[in-house]
Amino acid sequence: MKTFTVEIEKDEKFYIAQCLEHSNCFTQGKTIEEAIHNIKEVMELILTIKHPKLNIILKDELVNAL
Secondary structure (H helix, E strand, O other), rough: EEEEEEEEEOOOOEEEEEEOOOOOOOEEEOOOOHHHHHHHHHHHHHHHOOOOOEEEEEEEHHHHHH
């Protein structure tokens, strides 16, 4: 199973998740967990991949906040 890299950053209200290998796979969520859940759904629908394995990268601002 291939691992996909997902980058998450925060805008004013939402966490934005984007698959770096497929620029057309992106979504948002009110929490990091919701953004991760949503990006998995997007990848399953667009790329027809069941249960994609993700490598999550948090943008610098998020890492510093944790």
